[in-house]
Amino acid sequence: MSDQNTSVPEPEEPSIGHVMGILTGFWQTKILLTAAESDLFTELSGASATAEELGKRFGFLMPGANDFLMALAGLGLLRADEDGTFRNSAAAERYLVRGRPEFIGGYLRFCERELNPAWEGLGTALRTGKPQNRSALEGSPYDSLYRDKETKEAFLESMDVNTSVLLQRLGDLDWSGYRSFIDVGGARGSVAHHLVRQAPHLTAGVFDLPQIEGDFAAHMAALGSEKKVTFHGGDFFSDPLPEADVLIFGHVLHNWGTEERRKLLRKAYDAVRPGGAVIIYDPMISNSRASLSASMAALIMLVWSAGGGEYSVTECHTWLREAGFRPATIGPLDAVDDVLVMGRKER
Numbered sequence: 001m002s003d004q005n006t007s008v009p010e011p012e013e014p015s016i017g018h019v020m021g022i023l024t025g026f027w028q029t030k031i032l033l034t035a036a037e038s039d040l041f042t043e044l045s046g047a048s049a050t051a052e053e054l055g056k057r058f059g060f061l062m063p064g065a066n067d068f069l070m071a072l073a074g075l076g077l078l079r080a081d082e083d084g085t086f087r088n089s090a091a092a093e094r095y096l097v098r099g100r101p102e103f104i105g106g107y108l109r110f111c112e113r114e115l116n117p118a119w120e121g122l123g124t125a126l127r128t129g130k131p132q133n134r135s136a137l138e139g140s141p142y143d144s145l146y147r148d149k150e151t152k153e154a155f156l157e158s159m160d161v162n163t164s165v166l167l168q169r170l171g172d173l174d175w176s177g178y179r180s181f182i183d184v185g186g187a188r189g190s191v192a193h194h195l196v197r198q199a200p201h202l203t204a205g206v207f208d209l210p211q212i213e214g215d216f217a218a219h220m221a222a223l224g225s226e227k228k229v230t231f232h233g234g235d236f237f238s239d240p241l242p243e244a245d246v247l248i249f250g251h252v253l254h255n256w257g258t259e260e261r262r263k264l265l266r267k268a269y270d271a272v273r274p275g276g277a278v279i280i281y282d283p284m285i286s287n288s289r290a291s292l293s294a295s296m297a298a299l300i301m302l303v304w305s306a307g308g309g310e311y312s313v314t315e316c317h318t319w320l321r322e323a324g325f326r327p328a329t330i331g332p333l334d335a336v337d338d339v340l341v342m343g344r345k346e347r
């Protein structure tokens with residue numbers, strides 16, 4: 001499993017540091033988000049500067065500026081050199097510099113604007129079972145999410161962060177027997193783009209809400225895939241799903257409650273051609289193996305989504321069987337506990 005999947009280990013002896021580390025996690029988040037908000041890591045990319053210089057550039061006063069930079073060094077995001085200058089750590093240079101292929105700025109902004117405020121209501125969500133995000137009463141979290149342009153862009157960028165590690169595994173599946181796929185809830189098309197690059201014989205499509213069609217078109221044009229991946233706008237609850245050999249549901253089923261998941265898989269069965277398949281990936285949970293990241297993913301769904309949560313592989317197989325598919329687990333995806341499950345439709 002990847003390092004994103006680590007749980008905080010229980011120390012052999014009770015330790016105040018263990019508890020304090022958890023308590024002050026919020027402070028660390030604020031330090032990272034404040035640095036990213038100022039684009040500090042982009043400013044320091046390939047360069048170094050003193051606290052005074054950086055303070056002047058960002059309007060931060062001393063001695064706070066120095067404390068802030070030293071805290072970032074303590075978090076392993078900056079290196080504090082003996083000559084009194086600061087520079088990016090390797091991790092900051094790779095993930096926190098704007099324009100880098102693995103830049104996670106969208107995810108940071110999405111957490112700050114959308115997920116973290118919802119986490120504030122965790123206690124209420126636990127007591128009421130109701131989501132705590134801005135559109136808690138509207139039914140779908142995507143209604144309010146897509147109304148705000150900046151939050152929408154941050155969300156769509158952050159979806160690429162979530163999928164980048166599983167692209168390889170999806171591409172490694174044997175696609176030779178299939179001619180087409182639709183990525184249902186495929187957002188701005190990153191998965192579809194990568195898949196069709198690895199298996200160019202496939203006709204590729206994304207089915208998603210019409211509100212993001214412009215973002216999809218711009219992203220596909222930027223990646224040079226505008227002629228290779230087609231956008232199908234619609235609502236997967238009220239519109240039929242486009243026909244294809246394979247339908248993919250990536251990080252989609254966990255957004256919704258059990259009845260909606262079963263409905264989507266029934267609709268998928270109608271849309272998948274005989275001999276085809278449905279592919280599902282989500283951070284599935286297991287009661288026999290505690291995973292902090294999978295449990296946190298489940299709690300994000302509790303506070304943010306419309307009745308969603310993480311589910312087990314066994315539940316997923318049951319829903320697939322009910323819909324008519326023959327289920328198989330392809331395996332963990334080595335990324336935030338994602339598991340890839342496939343359901344085959346007989347010829």
Ligand SMILES: C[S@@+](CC[C@H](N)C(=O)[O-])C[C@H]1O[C@@H](n2cnc3c(N)ncnc32)[C@H](O)[C@@H]1O
Pocket residue numbers: 140142159162163184185186187188191207208209212234235236237249250251252255
């Ligand atoms: C969590 S994202 C998953 C993105 C991507 N598939 C991934 O692997 O991370 C869920 C996607 O479902 C889409 N979606 C939500 N409600 C929908 C609906 N009613 N009909 C179609 N798409 C919907 C969202 O726009 C979003 O792109």
